[in-house]
Each structure stands twice: as structure tokens, then as C-alpha cells.
Amino acid sequence: MALCTGFGLSYYALTDGRLFGAAEIGPWISWPDLGSSAPNPYSRGHLTREAALQLGRAEGLQFVSTTDNAGEPLNLSCSYTLVGHVPVSTFWTLVAVDPQGRNLAASDAELSLRSSEVVRDNEGVMTLHVGRFLSPGNWLELKGEGAFALRLTLYDTTAFSGFGSNNDTMPTITRGDCA
Template identity: 60%
Template sequence: MRFVLRLLMSIAVALAVGFGLSYYALTDGRLFGAVSLGPWMAWPDIGAPNPNPYTTGHIVRAAALQLGRSEGLQFVATADSDGAALDLACTYRIDGHVPVSTFWTLAAVDEDWVNLAAPGTDAALRSSEIVRQSDGALRIHVGTSLRPSNWLELTGSGLFSLVLTLYDTTALSSFASSDVTMPSITLETCS
């Protein structure tokens, strides 16, 4: 009887660990195929002809149309640079440099990937519309409260994610991956 109980307990533990690690690999994935640069995360093998199994699982789970490797790379941030979840009740500031790319867009989405841009505004902020600092760095304010200069106006409530899509970029390619830096996301105020 003890043998059967130990066997059942071992099977239960094995299933819990296996399913738990699989869920983690497909959602967070930092240890399995995703790359984290500060608060930003990307899956660089997503557009490869033969992505690794974890990336394939992520693609299937996300069920979204993905860019090919030569087309671009998408970075997603669900938290600020201090690790706190992004919340529409707060206003954030994005500072720094974006990796070299021909063009990029910045959008905000909710957990169902519905765009949160305020009605009557563009769905995303484009690199061609940004006023830059004197050193080429960008400063973008994100939130529901009016801010000066570059502002991504949002609407709604609850948690959200920022999606930075780089088009025609060498970021995270084998020869440029060590030079990649991403902008920081700083909490400004909360209501």
C-alpha cells in the first residue's frame, strides 16, 4: 500500500512540475527563448524559419500574426523599470534610445491585446513623429493625463502593456546583440 501511495505522489509531483514549467516557458519564457532587456521582453527566434520549441509554443499560444525575422522585432513591457506592473491609473515616462531600426512604433494594449489609444488619436506613436532630445534620445509620456511634448494618450482602466515594434532592425541578431539598449520606463504619477 505504501508503494502505491508513493508512486501516486511521485506522479502527481512530476505532473505538477512538468505542467508548471511548461506554462512558465510559454508565458514568461526568459529562461527558454525570450530575451529581457530591462522591462522589455522579445522572442528573437519568432521569425526564424525553424524556431526553437519554446518559441513555437509561444507563437501558438499567442495566436497572433508575427513579423518575419527580416521584417522586424517586437518588444513588450508589462512592468516599469522598477518591476511594478503598468497601470492605466498612472502616468509613465519612457527615456533613452531605441535600437537602430528603419522605423518603429509604440502602442499600448490591454491583456486581450486590444489597443488602448484614446478615441480620435492614432493607434500608435511612430518614430517619424517623435521630437528628440539634443543627444538623439527620446522622451515619451504615456498615460491618460495630458503631458507636454511626446505623449501617447490612453484610455481605460486596469493593467496594460507597451508594445515597441522595430521594423528592419539588426537588434538581437547574432552580430549586434551585445550593443542593444532599450529605453527605461519610469513611473511619474498615479491618481
């Protein structure tokens, strides 16, 4: 019983690892320890297993969401609206990826939404539309079907550093119409 529990928890820590070192803000999850010079053992194992190049702590931070604010999984048959602010950063990008990490942007569309091209209202609030169906304003057009994740990468950010009072705000994700 002890071996099964030990191996099961180790497998979970290396494949998902949300219990270890994750920071959650609404549906957004980040692992700030991944970019440090000495990540915890679970983060190190996760990095080794994924074989993915991570941003250094001084370079940026990535947030991932697989659910909307209601806790429902993101699905390409639905459209979504993201509203709000992102933590202070020099630049950010938003991409949609499938479970294997492939970009889901439509073939003739932009691969990501970038902070330099997003229109905001007078208070600095942005409204982003994500999905397969045409939407006005800031729109990330997607293709495909099934589950997906949103990756918001902040470059040169002060998130989780303790500077500024608005660093813990993230855009809400609201499900719209579904086909």
C-alpha cells in the same frame, strides 16, 4: 509529483515562456526566436497557442514591457515617461495594449507613437509620455483602467545581430503621477 511538475512547466512555457528564448533589456522583453524559420519547441508551442502572426526575423522585432524600470506593473491610473534611444531600425511604433491585446489609445488620439513623428533633442534622445493625463511633447494618450503593456515594434532592425554597439539600449520607463 513528476507528472505535475512536467505539466506545470509545460503550461508555463506555452503561456508565458519567459525562461525559454527570451531576451531582456531592463523591463523590455523580446523573443527573437519567434521570427526565425525554425523556432525552438517552446516558442513554437507559444506561437500555436497564441495564434498570432509574427514578424519574420528579417522584418522586425517586438519588445514588450508590463513593468517600469523599478519593477512595478504598468497601470493606467499612472502616467509614465520613456527616455532614451531604441536599437537601430528603419522604423518603429509604440502602442499600449490591455491584457487581451486591445489597443488602449483614446478614441480621438493617434493609435501609436511612430518614429517618423517623434521629436528628439540634439543628442537624439527621445522623451515619450504615456498615460491618460495631458503631457507636453511626444504623448500617447490612453483610455481605460487597470494593467497594460507597452509594445515597441522595430522594423528592419539590427538588434541582436551583433552589428553596432548601441543595439542593447532601450528607453527607460519611469512612473509619474498616479490618480
